[in-house]
Amino acid sequence: MFDHGEVPALALASPAPTLSAVQALQARIDEMQRTTLDSKLKPTHEALADLLPDGGLKEGAAYSVSPSSALVMALLAGPSAAGSWCGVVGMPEFGVEAAEAMGLDLDRLVLVPHPGDQWLTVTASIADALGVVVVKPGRAAGDAAVARLAGRLRDRGSTLLVVGAWPQTEAMISLTDSRWSGLGAGSGCLTSREVTVTVTSRRSPRPVSGRLLLPDPEQGIRRLDAPRAALGARGRSAADRAREVWREVG
Amino acid sequence: MLRALCLWVPDWPVLAAVRDGAARAGAPLAIVAANRVVACSASARAQGVVRGQRRREAQGLCPALVVLPHDDDRDHRLFSPLVDAIEGLVAGVQVVRPGLVMIGARGPARYYGGERAAALALRAALADEGVADARAGIADGAFTAELAARDARADDPVRLVPAGAAAAFLAPHPVSTLDDPELTTLLGRLGIRTLGEFAQLPAEAVRDRFGERGAHRHALASAIDARSLVPRIPPLDLERVLELEPPLDRVDQVAFAVRRLADEVVETLASHRLVATAVRIGFVDELGGESERAWLHPRSFRPSEIVDRVRWQLSGATRTLGAGGRGGSSGGGAGLGGAATSGSGAPAGPDLRAAIARVRIVPESLDALAHHEPGLWGSGPDERVHHALSRVQSLLGHEAVLTAQRSGGRTLAERRVLVPWGDRAVITRPVDRPWPGALPQPAPATVYASRHPVSVVDARGETVRIDERLRLSAPPAGFAPSAGGAVRPIASWAGPWPLEERWWDPARARRAHRLQVVDAAGVAWLLVLEGASWWAEAKYD
Numbered sequence: 001m002f003d004h005g006e007v008p009a010l011a012l013a014s015p016a017p018t019l020s021a022v023q024a025l026q027a028r029i030d031e032m033q034r035t036t037l038d039s040k041l042k043p044t045h046e047a048l049a050d051l052l053p054d055g056g057l058k059e060g061a062a063y064s065v066s067p068s069s070a071l072v073m074a075l076l077a078g079p080s081a082a083g084s085w086c087g088v089v090g091m092p093e094f095g096v097e098a099a100e101a102m103g104l105d106l107d108r109l110v111l112v113p114h115p116g117d118q119w120l121t122v123t124a125s126i127a128d129a130l131g132v133v134v135v136k137p138g139r140a141a142g143d144a145a146v147a148r149l150a151g152r153l154r155d156r157g158s159t160l161l162v163v164g165a166w167p168q169t170e171a172m173i174s175l176t177d178s179r180w181s182g183l184g185a186g187s188g189c190l191t192s193r194e195v196t197v198t199v200t201s202r203r204s205p206r207p208v209s210g211r212l213l214l215p216d217p218e219q220g221i222r223r224l225d226a227p228r229a230a231l232g233a234r235g236r237s238a239a240d241r242a243r244e245v246w247r248e249v250g
Numbered sequence: 251m252l253r254a255l256c257l258w259v260p261d262w263p264v265l266a267a268v269r270d271g272a273a274r275a276g277a278p279l280a281i282v283a284a285n286r287v288v289a290c291s292a293s294a295r296a297q298g299v300v301r302g303q304r305r306r307e308a309q310g311l312c313p314a315l316v317v318l319p320h321d322d323d324r325d326h327r328l329f330s331p332l333v334d335a336i337e338g339l340v341a342g343v344q345v346v347r348p349g350l351v352m353i354g355a356r357g358p359a360r361y362y363g364g365e366r367a368a369a370l371a372l373r374a375a376l377a378d379e380g381v382a383d384a385r386a387g388i389a390d391g392a393f394t395a396e397l398a399a400r401d402a403r404a405d406d407p408v409r410l411v412p413a414g415a416a417a418a419f420l421a422p423h424p425v426s427t428l429d430d431p432e433l434t435t436l437l438g439r440l441g442i443r444t445l446g447e448f449a450q451l452p453a454e455a456v457r458d459r460f461g462e463r464g465a466h467r468h469a470l471a472s473a474i475d476a477r478s479l480v481p482r483i484p485p486l487d488l489e490r491v492l493e494l495e496p497p498l499d500r501v502d503q504v505a506f507a508v509r510r511l512a513d514e515v516v517e518t519l520a521s522h523r524l525v526a527t528a529v530r531i532g533f534v535d536e537l538g539g540e541s542e543r544a545w546l547h548p549r550s551f552r553p554s555e556i557v558d559r560v561r562w563q564l565s566g567a568t569r570t571l572g573a574g575g576r577g578g579s580s581g582g583g584a585g586l587g588g589a590a591t592s593g594s595g596a597p598a599g600p601d602l603r604a605a606i607a608r609v610r611i612v613p614e615s616l617d618a619l620a621h622h623e624p625g626l627w628g629s630g631p632d633e634r635v636h637h638a639l640s641r642v643q644s645l646l647g648h649e650a651v652l653t654a655q656r657s658g659g660r661t662l663a664e665r666r667v668l669v670p671w672g673d674r675a676v677i678t679r680p681v682d683r684p685w686p687g688a689l690p691q692p693a694p695a696t697v698y699a700s701r702h703p704v705s706v707v708d709a710r711g712e713t714v715r716i717d718e719r720l721r722l723s724a725p726p727a728g729f730a731p732s733a734g735g736a737v738r739p740i741a742s743w744a745g746p747w748p749l750e751e752r753w754w755d756p757a758r759a760r761r762a763h764r765l766q767v768v769d770a771a772g773v774a775w776l777l778v779l780e781g782a783s784w785w786a787e788a789k790y791d
Contacts, residue, residue, distance in 0.1 A: 068791045069695035085635050095788065096654040096666040097693035110639060110671065111652040113699070122642050129638035178772035180790070183742040186725060189690045190744075190766055190774050190790060215692045 023204070030203060042132065042159055043082035045103075047223040048074060051210050053171050053201040057132070060154035064166045065134075066174035069095060070102075070214055071197070072134050074221050075161055075173070077103035084108070084131030089123050090115050091136050091163070101219035124149050127158040136163040143167065171201035175214075192217045194224065252478065253355035253413065255365070256387045256395035257336070257372055262349025263289040265381070266328045267318050278312050280305075283320035325349070333482070335375050340368075342481035350399075352392050352479055369408045385409070390416040391475030397427060416473035421446025428467045433460065445471040486522060489612045490515050497536050497605035504606050505561045512556035515611050525550035525622050526613035531563055534608040544614055545648075548636060548672050550622045555640065556611060562648040564606070639671045648672075660687045660749055662697045662776075662788055687749050689764070694776055694788035701785040703732035706765070706777060716746050716763050716779055726767065729777060729784070743767040746779070 041056035049056045057063070057075065065072055069091070076086050076099070085108045088094050092113035100106055110130065115122040119138045127133045127149070141149075146167055153160055162169070175195050182191030198209040211224040259265060263281040267273045278294035280287045287303045297312040309315050325348035336351060337343050340361075344352040358368035369386035376384040387398025389411035397420065402409040411419045423445045426434045442448050449472040457465040469475065492511045498504050519526055527550055532542040545559045643651050651671040658679035659665045665688070669675040706714045708724035715723040728737040745765035752758045762780040764787070769775065774790035 070791060073695060092699040093696045095662070095693055095695045095697040096668075097656060097662070097697075098695040099654075100656055101691065101693055106654050106656065109654055110635075111654060111668065112642060112646070112650055113652065114650065115646065118645060121645065125638050125641050125645075129634040178791075180742075180768045180772060180774045183744050183766060183768050183774070185742060186722075186744060188744050190692065190768075192692075193772075193774075193790070219692045 023206075026203070040157070042079045042084065045074060045078040045221055047210075047212055047221045048197065049078075051197060051199045051208050052173075053199070053203050057159050058170060059157035059159060061170035062150065062153065062160040062162060062166055062168065064169040064172045065161050065163050066172075067136075067163050068175045069093070070098070070193075071173065071175045071195075072161060072163065073099050073102040073104060074212075074214055076132055076134065077221065079132045079159070080104040080108060085110065085129070087112065087126040087130040087133040089126065089133065089135040090119050090138060091134065098215075098219075102215065102221065120145055120149065123160070124152055127153055127160060128156055130158060132159045132161065134161045134163065137166075171199050174198050174200075253359070253365070253388065253390060254392045254395040254479065255353045255355040255358065255369060255372075256389075256392065256399040257351050257353070257369075257376070258385045258387070258396070258399040259332075259349045259376070259381055260383060260385065261289050261291060262329065263320060263325055264291045266325045266348070267321075269328050269380075270324055272318055272324075273316050277316055278314055279316045279318065280308050281320050282317050288320055322348075332376060332379050332381065334484075335379050336372060337484055339372060339375055342479065344479045344481050346392075346396075350396065352395065354479055354481075355388050355395075366408055366410055369410075373407060383407075387411070389419065390414070390473060392479065393470045393475045394420060394473055397423060417446075417449065420471060420473055421449070425471075428470065430463075430467055433464060433467060436460075449473075486518075488515070488518060488616075489610065490518075491611075492609045494605075494607055494609065497607040499605035501561055501564045504564060504609065505557050508560045508609055508611075509553065509557050511609065511611060512553040512560075515556065515613060516551065516553045519613060519616065520619060523619045524613075524616045525619050526615070527551070527617050528614040529556060529559070530610075530612045530614045531556075531559055532608075532610040532612075533564070533606050534610075536604040536607050539603050546673050549633075550617065551613075558640075558644050559648070560609070565647070643671060656681050658683050658685050660685055660751060662689070662694065665693075666697075687747075687751070689747075689776070692790070694774075694790045696789040696791050698786060698788060701787075703783060703785050704729050704777060705732050706779075706784045707737065713784075714779075715782075720746060720748055720763070722746060726765065729767065729769075729775075738769040738771070740767045741770050741772075 040059045041054065042059060044052065044056040057079065063075075065075065072088075072091075072094075080086050081103050086104065087110045089112045091111075094111060094113075096106065096109075099109065110126070112122055112126070115138065117139060119135060120141050123133055123135045149160070150168060175197055177194070177196040179194045180190055181193070182188050192213050192215060195212055195214050196209050197212055197214075198207050200207045213222040213224060216222040264273075264279050267279065267281065268275045273279050276293060277291070278297060278299070279291040280294055280299055281289040282305050285305050287299060287301055287305065287308050289301065290299045290308070294308070294312055294315055297315075299308045299312055299315065303311075305317060309317065329345070329348040333343060333345055333351065336353070340353055340358045342354050342357070346352055353372075355365055355368065358372070359365040362368040362371050365388045369388060373384050373386060383404055384407065385399045385402040385404075386408045387395045387400070387402060387410075388408070389395040389398045390413060394411060394416040398409040398411050421444060424443060425437050425445060425448055427445065428434065437443075437448060442451070448468065451468065453465065453468055453472075456468040460467070490511050492508060494504070494507060498507060515526070515529075526547070528544055528546045529551055530542060530544045532540065534540050541563065543563060545563075547555065639651050649670045652668040653671055653675075655667045655669065655675045655677065657665060657667045657677050658681045664679065667675050667677060706726050706729045708714050709727040710724070712724070714726045717723070726740050726743055728739045730737040743765060746763035747765075749760070749762045749764060751760040753761075760780075762778050765777045765779070767775050767777060775786055776788040776790070778785055778787045
């Protein structure tokens with residue numbers, strides 16, 4: 001009887017927490033909870049790294065990517081250049097020439113263009129051995145199968161990029177505001193494109209976005225706005241710290 | 251001194267060309283290398299064609315002369331069954347060159363009861379293989395035996411030089427038989443024309459004047475031939491054949507039957523400390539239809555992997571996919587789905603129409619087992635990649651897992667080569683050529699595997715055309731999928747860029763125009779006009 005009166009009174013007495021305070025607290029909780037292995041990162045292209053939560057593609061995580069081959073290639077470029085094997089499942093229209101120009105190593109690129117109904121099995125077996133796997137899902141997958149795949153990814157330390165929606169992703173990476181330059185009314189040729197890459201993750205409720213040239217006039221990837229220094233530094237330092245710990249242990 | 255038996259097939263390059271079907275038997279024929287005649291047929295010789303003649307000269311002497319380029323590979327390939335036939339009778343055969351073999355005479359002579367009898371037996375063996383005219387020479391030393399064989403005539407095919415009589419036999423032969431033009435000219439100027447005269451020169455003086463090579467020639471001329479025969483090691487018989495009785499008409503049955511054969515192949519190889527990195531699998535059906543192809547392996551074949559290849563080769567889907575349009579295989583998914591459940595139905599395929607009666611497995615390229623042993627700590631990550639991809643291949647079929655390579659070309663489909671995992675890419679269009687007419691960089695990220703028909707319209711809604719002077723009928727204002735759909739307005743565009751290929755070849759000629767457009771959503775497209783229809787080749791997304 002008394003309790004009912006007391007609790008709302010107490011709640012009212014404390015000042016309403018602001019959004020920024022909640023975010024700061026959440027970040028702090030994250031910092032304290034993240035002492036495990038999952039802060040190991042795949043080498044990611046520096047133009048994209050600071051947009052992603054933790055400052056790069058995480059091993060054992062799944063990301064949902066909006067349907068743009070160029071964005072997929074940009075995400076693969078970093079790991080592939082660093083020696084990872086990459087697999088592309090269910091994308092028969094993946095442009096090999098553009099991939100090479102973007103920095104992918106074709107010797108370590110494997111394509112399974114038509115997996116049919118077996119796409120989930122194929123993805124799981126490929127993820128066993130390949131560092132980064134891109135998949136365009138055919139039919140919808142059951143929750144149990146998705147959970148099994150997630151466990152396998154964590155076990156093997158592979159990263160999954162799903163073109164389209166996917167349950168339980170680390171982040172959703174989307175590409176908007178595409179603006180090509182070089183073309184006029186009947187003249188010129190395509191040279192470069194400005195895009196906005198937006199990353200939404202569970203951890204930060206506010207989407208993070210950056211302006212990129214994808215591709216830039218040299219067919220590479222370049223960042224237009226200044227990288228988010230503060231967050232980038234935090235992400236990197238977390239990764240560095242984890243690496244240092246490992247060096248001491250090993 | 252070693253008694254040597256020389257078997258010689260006169261004009262072997264000519265005979266090989268005839269046996270290969272490159273020329274008609276009996277026709278005047280000359281085999282030419284570096285513009286000189288190296289061999290000619292008897293009918294050509296009758297008209298004055300000789301070895302060493304210039305090609306034009308030979309053609310002048312014999313206008314009907316058929317001239318074929320020298321093909322060492324063909325000579326060896328066709329001679330090897332003859333060597334096998336000889337090896338079936340005697341051991342220790344040295345192949346000096348195609349058409350000429352040297353055998354130690356002692357063993358065969360004792361077995362057949364005489365040197366002449368041995369030579370006649372070997373000649374009969376060659377006659378069974380379809381070589382009517384083979385000549386034999388038996389003498390002390392290989393050099394003398396070869397000259398003796400060349401001395402034999404068609405009606406008296408065996409020339410026997412008794413032991414110890416080699417020097418006397420050699421003496422009247424000209425110095426040119428030593429096949430050393432420099433020495434021949436020099437000795438000719440010294441007045442020495444025959445081997446006998448050359449042999450009479452003191453050995454030390456010859457060595458001082460002509461060096462080691464001259465001393466060797468001198469020893470040959472004096473019938474002191476120190477060379478010993480180096481018999482060839484017969485190649486391993488690694489081919490395995492399985493006769494199916496009764497013939498089988500289901501892929502899974504054949505695959506099951508072949509399992510033991512595959513085990514046997516790999517075990518035989520392992521017992522010789524070898525592994526196969528390529529195998530050739532052949533099938534013969536009841537009606538005599540044949541299917542054969544070679545399979546490569548990035549590492550080495552294990553029995554189960556050979557069985558997989560048998561399965562893939564039999565399930566027609568993989569073959570039609572491999573032979574057909576690799577670039578535009580939109581139906582590939584369905585075909586491969588069929589291959590995955592390959593247990594059903596009779597084996598399809600262009601060459602096999604009935605049940606399989608015979609399976610043949612030949613290891614094609616071999617490597618030492620030591621190069622393929624897994625290391626103590628495993629062989630690194632690539633081994634794992636290979637196993638994972640092989641697993642997917644056995645699930646979906648060989649052509650389902652692809653690796654990509656760049657290649658040259660003008661259209662986007664030509665600019666890449668997709669090869670099944672494990673196969674070797676054959677790049678016929680090198681990347682480093684200029685390829686005028688190719689698109690400027692950047693390359694589109696999405697290249698459609700099949701054509702997507704679109705309609706390109708101008709501001710009044712009429713289809714845009716391009717005339718032969720490369721002028722557009724009107725600036726394009728929008729495009730839409732042909733199947734029906736909302737028109738996407740075109741914000742900016744460039745082109746048309748003509749693409750004209752192989753105009754000299756009506757079957758493969760190609761004429762198209764390409765247009766880069768950016769739609770209102772900021773996505774760029776590559777549109778192609780070929781004939782009267784527009785289609786989207788790629789999307790810059």
